[in-house]
Amino acid sequence: MLKIWYYGGTEYMNDAPAYFDNVYEDEWIEDAFVKEMIQDVDHSAVISAHIIESPVLGAITPKDLSGGVKVLILMLKDDSFVYNLSNCGNNCAKWVLKIAESKDLTVYLQHIIRFEGTFEIQIMNTGKIVRNPTEYVDGLLEAEAIQNLREEPPETCPTSTN
Numbered sequence: 641m642l643k644i645w646y647y648g649g650t651e652y653m654n655d656a657p658a659y660f661d662n663v664y665e666d667e668w669i670e671d672a673f674v675k676e677m678i679q680d681v682d683h684s685a686v687i688s689a690h691i692i693e694s695p696v697l698g699a700i701t702p703k704d705l706s707g708g709v710k711v712l713i714l715m716l717k718d719d720s721f722v723y724n725l726s727n728c729g730n731n732c733a734k735w736v737l738k739i740a741e742s743k744d745l746t747v748y749l750q751h752i753i754r755f756e757g758t759f760e761i762q763i764m765n766t767g768k769i770v771r772n773p774t775e776y777v778d779g780l781l782e783a784e785a786i787q788n789l790r791e792e793p794p795e796t797c798p799t800s801t802n
Contacts, residue, residue, distance in 0.1 A: 642740035643762045645722070645748045646783040648790070650764070652748035653714075653721035660710035661703045666690070668717045669702050677735050681709045708732045715739050715747070722746050730754040752780055 645652070653659060666689035668674055675686045682705055684694040694700050708728040715723055716739050725736065725747040733755045739745055746764070755761070755776055762769050765783035770776045 641744055641760055641762060642737060643744065643746040643764050644725070644780075645746070645764045646780050647750060647787040648765070649787075650722050650746070650748060652724050654724065656714055656721070656723050656727055657707040657710045659721075660714055663718065664702055664710075664713065665717075668713055671717075673738075674713055674716065677712050678705065678709055681712070681731050681735065682706050712736070712739070715745055722748050724748045724750070725753060726750040728753065749780075752777060 669678075669686055669689045669692075678684050678686055678692065682692075682694065684692050684700070684705070686692050687699075690701060692700050692702065692705065694704070697704060708731065711723050711725070711727045712732055712735050714721075715736065725732075726749055728736070730753055733753050736745070736747070736753075737755060737759050740761075755773060758772055759776075760769060760771055761776060761779075763779040763783050765786055766779065768779050768782075770779045
């Protein structure tokens, strides 16, 4: 199941793309599921663990992949952190749901990413489970309102002038 913390509530990996560059393993890139994600999101073909053919950049290394693909790979392969889904665009949404089908996946989010169809996502700020895009957006807006209430400064009492 996908579990989302929206605008607070948990610590998360702030710069996952840079982290990826230092920890990825060759076998991650050679995984068939990862190859499919790279093809779909970056429109690039994995030739080997060290060479990826990009239609825009030519031959690149895994370090040259988009931040979104790097975060997806980390979500799939490295459970060390809660990753910031805000590093991903809407083209990553279906892959996040696919990863969450195979394992519990908790992420942090600071924008509304477009999930389509039916799904099961728990909004961690409220504990609610949402199952379609309308419930999802409503759930995130509720979580944001709760977070905003927590961040408002306390009201001050007027001082007496007597």
